[in-house]
Amino acid sequence: MRVLILGQPSDNRGDEAAARGMIYGIRSLIPNAIFDIVYCYKDFKPVMDDPPHVVSHHKRFLMRLTKWNIFIHLWYLLLYRLGIASSAGSDENVLAKLIVEADAVIYAPQGPYLGGKSIQFRPLFFLALVKMYAKKLMIYAPSMGPFLDDNQSFFYSIKLNILKKVLNSVNMITLRDSTSSEFVKKLNLRNKNVFLASDSALQNPVDQLDGKKLLQSLCIPGTPNKLIGITPIELSWHTHWSTVKDIDTTIAAISAEILDSCIEKYNAHILFFPQLYGNPGKPFSSDLPVMYNIAHYMKHKDKFTVVDIHWETEQQQSVMALMDVFVGYRHHSAVLCAKMKIPCVCISYEYKAISFMEDIQLSEYALPLENLRAKTVLRLIDNALNNRADIVRHLTAISEKLRKTAFISSEKFAEMVTGTPSC
Template sequence: MKKNQKSNKKIKSITLLGSSSGRNAGDAALLNSIMADLKKLDPNLRFEIPTINPSFITKSFSKYNAKPISMLPWHFSIKMLGFPTFLSVARTDMTIIFDAILFDRALYNPLFNFLSTLYFLIPFAKRKGKKIVYYNVGVGPITTTIGKKMLKKISEMTDLITVRDSQSIQILKSLKIPESKIFLTADAALNNTPSTEEHTEKILSSEKIEKDKPLLGFNINTYIDTWVETGKEPINKSSFLKDIASVLDKVIKDLDVNVIFFATQHMDIPIISKVIDYIKNKDKVNLITNRKYSNQEIMGLLGKMELFVGMRLHSLILASAMNTPILGLIYQDKVRNYLKELNLEKQKIEFSNFSADNLFNIIKKSWYEREEIKKHLTIRIEELKKKAKKTPKMVIDLL
């Protein structure tokens, strides 16, 4: 009798809404971690993932019983705004919003901003009787009146909100979202699984990365002159790239290291390649990209760095998850917020204070303090991983 009851139990399904194009290693790590953690609690769960890259979802996540929902234009969709996403939300039992898509920059451009689409999508889901969850999200920036109105409306309709940083709580509290349904956890990607030690070593060998000297990892992104705000003159991209190159030439010489650039977003490869063009000691530099390697492989490689300097948030998250000492280049609040959650506010350089000398000095200081930073991370990262693990149980209980 019990066997029949178990077999008749309805298989639950979840729509995952976030960035799922396969172009960003951080987004891929989030998807992987979220589904892996939820499947550990309910192996029968089924997922639907609206995406502009269905083949990526099939190739990467079929093991989780994840089905891609095409958001390509010929399926009557402009990114998330379209029939495929609405139908997916109507089919599944729950919709999970993940990552950092709750901001109001370019609010009326559905190719870039998802908040305006969610403003219509979430009420539709609630009318269908579906559960809505923010899953370890980062909220903001929200700077416009209409943006605040949209975020308030959809947040009031959620059944559960877990956020990855304290500032997200403050934004939601300012909109008078009930504190009873908001929980401070941590970023889901912290619990991503890196590639094995053996596989990571094979990559180092195949990329001809010399291990005779310590390795320093580095990451920059394309948002230097768009998202970055200094309160002064706009950042000059050409000057910035030349400064990075000159600093790394000095780092290579003075600290006697090899440098590994990590491109964790496809769009960042050209700008990183440009920096490498400016570097004189090219024989001491390698480039690892997520066009060639998976998020798990990149995570494994980040674990081999003695120090990692990064702009992209999830490059820093994946590195620190491996207890690699980090230094953040602050181009957005979310990077600053993560360092606060790590209790490593000093491990940063603000663009308002950026210069080649300042960057070199803080890299040098971080280099000589790396063992101390690593010891701190060993404790703090374990705490944050446990906090991130709270969300899957809350989600399953809600289902």
Template structure:
């Protein structure tokens, strides 16, 4: 039973300016609508450019969580009164009023796929994400954690707040077993536990049609049968390392060496694909620098960061190899059953490839040396047929697993 003609799903904690999180959001919305039919979505987001959201889902309502400081204070004061069962709406600014109205009319609040926005890795802004879950609890609206990553939880001062937040969820899904284990350890020995359900990344719920490979290769003066390698590398800070610049140089050289091994002496076109856009963390400049390190005989380009996540996925789908230094490029490879070498900087990438049954295709960024990456690339190249076969099995199986999270959201709505 819903409060309107169409179910109203309020999405909170949506990250912005990242093609991977964009793909996860769109797939989640598609999956929920497959279960509920036409659905009204409101998304509380973090996009730097407020116009970016409506481009993704013109039919959704988009509310920024970037409140001006005065309005943020007024919003928090309103919530204090709300705890006392008072509703002094006059305290709220325009954004605050829209936010509270969304909670009051929502049939379910969904904490968006992504993260780990609960955990030590991004603890600096974690309290903001707690708050948007707590507000749902305050308004007695059921909340679903939609297949995020979680942890680790070594910052002990934050753990009581984390436990309270997780107890707010009606259904709690994470996208890999490693995150589930982090939450289980967080509640170890506690009288009030939580039920953690393991799904998989929401972007695996949909399959994007591949672009026309022959036309694409011809547009780059290549033949359809030539090698196409997609690369999404990362400029990593290597915190607490005595020589971060040397470590990054080693990483960059290792990625280039992996490209050369996967090219296997054949004519090859390499596409460097950015994930971050319209932000201070935009990664196109780094990829442009990395592309310059390729040998002169290998054709290459840096894909425009204006390309949408669906456009990126359609490109990944026609590749011979993917080198994924970021999480969602690994997900895109799995969703299209394209052989992948993943260099994981967080546990989420390790977890998704374990779920896909290809844990041999991932290595930690902490293990990267030129020699180690070369050895892994040669190993994967020698076993390419087997790797591809396993990914085809995972492509189908994980689509069904991912859809379970949408089914759970629909069940919560029907019972609300």
């Protein structure tokens, strides 16, 4: 079975974890599945290094969309629907051939690309395009929403109606958090194949035995009493947060204050875990600049280590498991901490991370970014450390349920392609 994955984000360890979990889950049910992955961006690093007979990566900018090449995509659609194969080497034809050759298509798990104040046209177009090829299509465990009322504006109303038609045409939809599920319920879709799952990164196991060796390779100086991990973020790319004056400087300065206080109070050593691992010279492609920006504000510049940016997600996860507590500004920080059964103080710039923390009954350790204050975060860190044993027991108790809930997406995919309902 040939599976085409569209819209896969790259250069991001969280999205890498989600993609690997998805492929692991599907292949555990459909062992002969092979995958073609088409990425969102022109420049990327593959999320998997499997041999070509399992996964093929497509580096071309196949999902580029302009007002002109929309017609080129539709032209190749017409040709293939008429049974006319083209030998053209254009990106649009390569994508058309991949869709034609696929037995089923997945739109990859990622953040809320459908929803918000301005519904993005690109994913809507490619979802609709796949259905025009009469292919089985699944939206696999993203966040989705929020959706505004259709009386917000004339143009928003049009896009919302298009969105509903597209979602009604999709064969299967799973969502990774309960808030997204509630948003979608309010759309009153005719499509009944919409299910709540969890983040696909929770599906595949991680060998924790490598963690200690990897941690030793970092040569952490001294004998710290606590190890505290952090995944920072910059938000000047974000639709809302980019309008907040000096948001990245504010986050960096407050983060530095938090980390310095932890170093002084707990004799802690700080480990920065870069989630974005692309080109540091390219805006919003690498976490290294934001990490060193935080370090610039820190007093204790000898008390932090940036983990190897080349570590893949499983390597990062195995070392995360050794942290006493984690400070996560990203959704997948919370997800992977839960997977590795360690406390996470989650600072959320969007609803998706808080929704996940609510889903795992640890919402008291989640903080909306607008409430970011050093004292508040330090209090949550204190609470997490004081209650660490209880949190670990809780996460251990729910770990199998979390895995099974995440696995729902793979079961629903198998149900879609085989026609056999999952148990």
